[in-house]
Amino acid sequence: MANTGAGAGIGEVLVRLEKKEQSTQRRALGWTIEKLLLAFRSSIVIIAFMVLWEVAPRLGWTNATFLPPLSEVLSTWWSLLLSGDLAEHMEVSLVRSIGGFALALVVSVPLGLAIGWWKSVAQYLNPLLELFRNTAVLALLPVFIMLLGLGETSKIAIIFYACVFPLLLNTISGVRNVDPLLIRSARSMGLSPVQLFRKVVLPASVPTIFVGIRQAGSASILVLVAAEMAGAKSGLGYFIQYTQFSFQITEMYAGIITISIFGVILNYALVTLEKKLTAWKQVSN
Amino acid sequence: MSIDSAKISIQQVNKSFRVRRRPGDLKGSSQSVKALDHINLDVKPGEFMVIVGPSGCGKSTLLDLLAGLTTPTSGQILLDGKPITGPNLDRGIVFQQYALFPWKTALANVEFGLETKGVPRKERRAIAQEYIELVGLAGFEHRYPHELSGGMKQRIAIARSLAYDPEVLLMDEPFAALDAQTRESLQSELLRIWEATKKTIIFITHGIEEAVYLGQRVAVMTSRPGRIKEVIEVPFEARTSEEDLRAHPDFVRLRHQIWDLLKDEVKLAQEQEKDRSLQSGTGKISGKGAATHG
Numbered sequence: 001m002a003n004t005g006a007g008a009g010i011g012e013v014l015v016r017l018e019k020k021e022q023s024t025q026r027r028a029l030g031w032t033i034e035k036l037l038l039a040f041r042s043s044i045v046i047i048a049f050m051v052l053w054e055v056a057p058r059l060g061w062t063n064a065t066f067l068p069p070l071s072e073v074l075s076t077w078w079s080l081l082l083s084g085d086l087a088e089h090m091e092v093s094l095v096r097s098i099g100g101f102a103l104a105l106v107v108s109v110p111l112g113l114a115i116g117w118w119k120s121v122a123q124y125l126n127p128l129l130e131l132f133r134n135t136a137v138l139a140l141l142p143v144f145i146m147l148l149g150l151g152e153t154s155k156i157a158i159i160f161y162a163c164v165f166p167l168l169l170n171t172i173s174g175v176r177n178v179d180p181l182l183i184r185s186a187r188s189m190g191l192s193p194v195q196l197f198r199k200v201v202l203p204a205s206v207p208t209i210f211v212g213i214r215q216a217g218s219a220s221i222l223v224l225v226a227a228e229m230a231g232a233k234s235g236l237g238y239f240i241q242y243t244q245f246s247f248q249i250t251e252m253y254a255g256i257i258t259i260s261i262f263g264v265i266l267n268y269a270l271v272t273l274e275k276k277l278t279a280w281k282q283v284s285n
Numbered sequence: 286m287s288i289d290s291a292k293i294s295i296q297q298v299n300k301s302f303r304v305r306r307r308p309g310d311l312k313g314s315s316q317s318v319k320a321l322d323h324i325n326l327d328v329k330p331g332e333f334m335v336i337v338g339p340s341g342c343g344k345s346t347l348l349d350l351l352a353g354l355t356t357p358t359s360g361q362i363l364l365d366g367k368p369i370t371g372p373n374l375d376r377g378i379v380f381q382q383y384a385l386f387p388w389k390t391a392l393a394n395v396e397f398g399l400e401t402k403g404v405p406r407k408e409r410r411a412i413a414q415e416y417i418e419l420v421g422l423a424g425f426e427h428r429y430p431h432e433l434s435g436g437m438k439q440r441i442a443i444a445r446s447l448a449y450d451p452e453v454l455l456m457d458e459p460f461a462a463l464d465a466q467t468r469e470s471l472q473s474e475l476l477r478i479w480e481a482t483k484k485t486i487i488f489i490t491h492g493i494e495e496a497v498y499l500g501q502r503v504a505v506m507t508s509r510p511g512r513i514k515e516v517i518e519v520p521f522e523a524r525t526s527e528e529d530l531r532a533h534p535d536f537v538r539l540r541h542q543i544w545d546l547l548k549d550e551v552k553l554a555q556e557q558e559k560d561r562s563l564q565s566g567t568g569k570i571s572g573k574g575a576a577t578h579g
């Protein structure tokens with residue numbers, strides 16, 4: 001039985017090899033077409049959405065006052081960008097969200113590593129951390145404003161707060177869920193606890209820490225906008241709120257587009273970094 | 286054999302674990318479970334010793350003790366006449382599940398122990414390369430573990446353990462997760478490596494055929510609490526050169542002899558397993574033993 005199995009296996013390999021040869025011949029031609037097809041597939045729906053946004057107000061399907069055609073929004077966005085009005089708000093928002101995010105990263109990851117490493121500490125702290133995490137951050141916005149005022153401190157503080165928990169909890173679980181077999185294997189090679197932590201626990205928990213980093217990234221933008229809408233004199237959230245109140249609807253959409261571009265760029269950057277750092281992981285598809 | 290000439294001497298070793306009486310029972314009512322009972326065994330320098338026993342009889346527990354990852358409840362284990370106090374690079378372990386570091390390439394995995402040993406980078410690389418060639422994986426140095434087959438992973442794991450030049454190689458069912466063909470080729474390769482490196486090897490297995498094929502001596506263990514039931518000599522000379530060893534009448538006879546020693550223990554182990562029906566896992570050896578026998 002084993003022999004027939006092996007025979008079938010070899011046969012299959014040969015067939016595969018043949019197919020591969022054929023495909024290499026066609027590859028030169030097929031390659032560009034394939035790439036075009038891929039680009040088409042990944043952008044077609046977005047293009048359709050943009051067309052719909054353009055056409056719907058023009059044909060009167062929607063009220064053009066509340067939803068101006070995309071081209072108008074984009075040209076407003078462009079002139080706002082050139083005039084520097086938008087840049088100012090962008091800068092303020094960027095500083096706030098990146099500041100809060102970076103601060104949370106610097107605090108949470110080392111703290112999470114320590115908590116995860118000392119198991120007893122984790123056991124005591126986990127319930128409290130769960131409680132904090134499950135309290136919607138925005139519910140605490142008034143508290144932050146009350147305690148820290150309307151200035152930059154309260155903005156950065158609440159973004160910091162929103163980023164701390166996903167980072168902390170994922171770091172802890174990353175450390176705690178390192179495959180015990182890897183630890184046994186490393187210990188059998190005589191690693192000291194410090195070496196064990198640095199050479200095994202840390203690299204093994206990187207993927208889980210990154211889950212936290214991505215969660216924190218999206219949390220930082222959400223909370224940024226909310227905080228700027230709730231009380232601020234600058235920033236993209238404030239810009240969107242302000243333009244809506246003063247009925248500059250095209251400008252408002254320009255602000256929204258800026259936020260979404262910001263979000264996409266941030267996510268893309270984090271995913272790229274993650275791919276780079278966890279290239280060793282099995283690609284799941 | 287006198288104790289002085291032994292590479293490893295296991296003397297009157299007992300090991301008990303404290304376990305909760307019922308899973309989920311948080312109150313202090315714990316119970317002591319005896320895993321190993323008065324184990325005595327001497328292993329000669331350069332010897333290939335195989336240990337077989339039914340599932341749950343304490344084989345891995347014994348290996349952990351030898352590795353220094355845990356300490357015996359009583360008794361002692363001597364390495365070159367000195368008690369084992371903890372893990373050290375003078376012993377290398379190969380696990381069933383490979384235990385390769387997934388974020389390191391094959392080469393970096395093999396270098397790992399050397400790094401701990403403080404071997405300089407350049408030298409480290411050369412040694413690792415040498416052992417990768419020894420296990421027949423030249424050309425795969427820069428692959429990550431997930432890009433290797435099970436057999437290749439186990440070869441890398443073996444290379445990793447050999448690279449830092451331990452005196453004793455401890456292997457816990459290293460080939461159990463591999464398919465039959467891969468297992469057989471790794472078995473003969475291990476014999477070749479053993480002859481080339483002259484390491485003392487302690488090899489744990491479920492497979493009776495594997496035990497007779499590899500071991501110079503085979504220690505048969507009882508069901509839990511594990512004791513050494515009998516140690517059987519396997520008197521084949523120059524086993525690597527012998528072509529059709531598995532069909533040799535002595536081979537068949539030894540296989541029967543070990544199976545006779547084991548079958549009652551397997552039955553007992555299965556009953557123990559049934560008693561703790563909450564626990565998962567079944568008497569693995571019964572299936573394999575029966576297959577070998579029939």
Ligand SMILES: Nc1ncnc2c1ncn2[C@@H]1O[C@H](COP(=O)(O)OP(=O)(O)OP(=O)(O)O)[C@@H](O)[C@H]1O
Nearest residue numbers: 302303304320339340341342343344345346347509
């Ligand atoms: N850390 C532990 N705590 C409590 N009990 C343990 C522990 N480790 C092992 N045991 C128990 O000791 C006994 C022996 O376990 P061990 O893993 O050594 O068996 P084994 O012979 O290696 O089994 P297998 O062939 O299935 O790998 C088992 O009954 C097991 O439940």
Ligand SMILES: [Mg+2]
Nearest residue numbers: 344345346457
């Ligand atoms: Mg075991």
